[in-house]
Amino acid sequence: MADYKFHLLVCGGTGCHASNSDVLAENLKAELAEHKLSEEVQVVSTGCFGFCEKGPIVKVVPDNTFYTQVAPDDARDIVEEHVIKGRKVERLLYVDPNKKEQIGDSKHMDFYKKQLRIALRNCGFINPENIDEAIARDSYAAMAKVLSEMTPKDVIQVIKESGLRGRGGGGFPTGLKWEIAANNEADQKYVVCNADEGDPGAFMDRSILEGDPHTVLEAMAICGYSMGADKGVIYIRAEYPLAIHRLKVALKQAREYGLLGTNIMDTGFNHDIELRYGAGAFVCGEETALIRSMEGKRGEPTSKPPFPAQEGFNKKPTNVNNVETFANIPPIILKGSDWFSSIGSEKSKGTKVFALAGKINNVGLIEVPMGTTLREVIYEIGGGIKDGKKFKAVQTGGPSGGCLTEKHLDTPIDFDNLLAVGSMMGSGGMIVMDEDDCMVSVAKFFLEFTVEESCGKCAPCRIGNKRLHELLVKITEGKATKKDIRNMRNLCHVIKDTSLCGLGQTSPNPVLSTLENFYDEYMEHVENHNCPAGQCKALMRYYVLPDKCIGCGACARACPVGAISGERKKEHVIDQHLCIKCGACLEKCKFDSIIVK
Amino acid sequence: MEGNITIKLQQKSIDKIKEICAAFDNDSGELINVLHKTQEHFGYLPAEVQELVASELNCSVAKVYGVVTFYSFFTMIPKGEFPISVCTGTACYVRGADKVVEEIVKELGIKVGETTADGKFSLSCLRCVGACGLAPVVMVGDRTYGRVAPEKVKEILAEYK
Incomplete structure (x- = not known):
């Protein structure tokens, strides 16, 4: 990447893509070509930056200028002002909503300050459709190390010592899972990557696959080496077309480079990976159901034992890990188990990616060390509650998790603490709710x-x-x-x-x-029979404010059930027994004299 | 059985289904992949298509039907020319997706899961497209609309009318 003077990193994640970031990238390229700068400035479509709230995002490297909500028409200003004249385009800079000041570069944004990116390390940095950029950031270096210097037992030992636990929700120790699969002898074994991210409100797996697909392929091969499996399967939701496309590109490039397939790196190790598609069933995130679905059946779970490690896909020993779990493997191999286990809380090591959504200022994807408190996540990284409303609850763990309140805000987030307060980690969805939510x-x-x-x-x-x-x-x-x-x-x-x-x-x-x-x-x-948040329709009551009503009768004419009565030019009343709460009167009243309670 | 199929499906469609099944070695373990490809081609999976898939993959029609009805991605009702999907994941729900659905139902006069009489629009709800930053999200075909307020529904539908 050294030859270019500037790199314009344009977010190509699903959120920004939906806001026309692809057109923006094309416009930037066209502007650069017009000014004959294509040789000096590179436009890179990257994976998700995480700051989805203010997308589409453009980051300028090397000065780390962070432009938010960039429209396709802004391409001209970025090229003419920033690239050519060296002046930041101020109107596109991020404005801190609390301090009300413009922030010139991403290093000074509260959103990024507290984050530590391990699983997401390459998202937003590389072009996910270019294997050379992935390799430049150490992709496949861990696999090379494993294949040339380590025995399968060594690999399992490192993962065990790192304390890594499954990121799909259960929190089962990953090293132990690999060991069990490795110890089961069979003529064929399988490594499966669970990318059936069905938890509504969680999108970390999708972002990793879209932003850094090679890291998952590499980790699956490492897992295959440690347990003796030469086949891998990625089970991915059909609803993620962009992730599927990037995976297909990555698989093709990895095979061309000899990093997948037979005799990888001339070590005699074989490993290849195929894709299988889910078809929209949340239960398929459960590993036994996922395996049934991979076999072309209804995704119904089976009782354990037998565990997949004993009898999984096609009745062969199978190890199933989640995307984020795999994304942690290469850094652990390269930097060592001590490094990884030095991060996080006592029983939950490393980091966790959370999808922050709901009534919060900075919706997006974040990665923080285990043990960070909910308060830090919601108020510092998340920037607090939207529209200055009052925090009411945060829901973690998706449909399997629970709602936590004010009193839990200082709880350090890890697997065990969340369970202890009646919720769970789940895959990492975090939905913030305010006073208006029932x-x-x-x-x-x-x-x-x-x-x-x-x-x-x-x-x-x-x-x-x-x-x-x-x-x-x-x-x-x-x-x-x-x-x-x-x-x-x-x-x-x-x-x-x-x-x-x-x-x-x-x-x-x-x-x-x-x-x-x-x-x-x-x-x-x-x-x-009252809903304090005013959300339960059946419990709502419509009232006429006597001092505001002028008796025009518009509401009575609009009422489909004749529940409103009153003389002309006198105040009207609503018969609560007849009212069907359709809201027609509220719409018709020009004097704001009808209220809902 | 065989007789029924030939009457209902055109030869061209029969050939296409057979070709898809053959591409997966007529292996019943590939049923879901076969159904994905078949639905991609036909837009939906009516009973007669399922019968033919079952006979090609040498498994029971009950198994095929069981799989089709188990997974929400597969449908036995033809989608409209412009399929509308409203994300009802948690993030969109919290930001008011239910009111958006209500508005579309009101505008089109169809329920969720139905197609308009002119075959133009169909309406479905799906769980999280992963664009939670843009909640609530509505998709029309491949196009994604973010931050959709109920008041914006009319405007969006007008683009396709």
Whole structure:
């Protein structure tokens, strides 16, 4: 990369891509060509920078100038002002929402200051469709080291000592998993990469595959070497077309370079990787269900044992790891287990990528050392709550996780701490909610998801979650009793204790954690038929403000059920028994005299 | 069975399905890949297509139907010319995706999972396209619209009318 005077890094992740970053990159190239600068300045379409809130992003290297919300038409200014005249385009610079000041380069942004990027190290730096750039940043160096200097046992030992735990949610020690697979003798074994990121609100796996596909291919080969598998399979969601495209490009380039296939680096080691596509089923993130799906079947989990390490894909020993787990492997091999285990908390080593979303200023993808507190993530990196509203809850772990509140903000985030407070790490989705969100509705939202995604194999999950959802609907409609709340809690525990797989065992978590942390809000729905956040439609009440109403009658004419009455030029009233809460009166009133409570 | 298929499907379609199955060695372990390719070609997977796939891969129609109905990506109803998908992942939900769905339902007069009578639009909800920074997100065909407020729905639909 040394020959160029400037590199213009344009984010090509899904978020920025959707905001026309591809057109922007083309425009930049055209501008450069017009000024005959194509030889001196390179435009690179990279993977995700993580700062999705302000996309599309353009970063200028070497000065690290960070331009946000760049439109395709801004290409001219960037080239003419910044590249040619050396003046930063001030109107595109990031403005810190709290300090209200412009920030010239990414190193001084709060969003990046607290982050430590291991899994995401290459995202936003390299062109993911160019293997040379990946190699320039040490891709395949770990594989070379493993193949030339280490025995399979050494590799497993390093991973075990590093303390790396599975990033897909379970947190099972990765080294141990590899060892079990290695110890099972068989004529054929498989390495599987779980890229079926079904957790709504989490997009780290997609971003890694889009931004740095080679790191996953390399890590899978290292895993294959350690356990004796010459075949790898990446199981990826069909909903990720860009990631699939980049993986296909990466596979082709790696094969051409002899870094995949037979006799890799002349060491006699063989490893090749194929892609299999998911078809939209959340339960396929569970490893036994994923394997069934890879075999062309319905993705229904099976009971363990036998574990995949004993009997997995095609009944052969199979090791399944998540994308982010694999992305941590090459740096551990290159920098050593001591380096990795020096980062993080006592029982959770290294970093974790979180997808920060919801009512927060800086939506995006972040990577922080384990043990960072929720407060640091939400207020320092995330920039606080949107529109100056009040923080209410943060939901971690997706549909399997729970809602945490103010009192948990200083909890250091790691696998065990999150479990202890009734949530879980999950794949790393982190959805922030403010005072306008009704926690009963949030629990209902997650249960809707679980009911839809339950595979139907075991009764507790299939029937229990359906009943749980019905109870939540009853509460949001103001028809539930205290007894329903008790039954609901019992049902949650039965589902947790008796379901077959992780989906059912964790699906009541959103209900239990909101019951625990927002009991008053549930009781307000049950006892007073009131939704404090004003979100539950059935509990809303429309009222006419007597002092504002001039008696024009527009509301009464608009009401489809004749619930509004009153004499002309006198105040009107709404009959609550007849009102269907359609909101037609509110729309028609020109004097703001109708309110919703 | 065989007779029914030849009556309903055109020879050209039968050949195409056979070609797809053969490309995967008629291996029933490749069923999901076969269905992906078939749906890519036909736009949806009606019963007669499933019957032919089953006979080609030498497995039961029940197995094929079981897989088609298990995975949300596969559909037995033809999609509209402009398929609309609203992301209802958590981030979009929190930022008001349900109200956007309501608005589209109102505008088009169809429910989620249906196609308009003129075959122009179909509406579905999907779980997280991973563009959470742009929440709520609506996709029309391959085009992604970010930060969609209910008020913007009319404007977006007008582009395709």
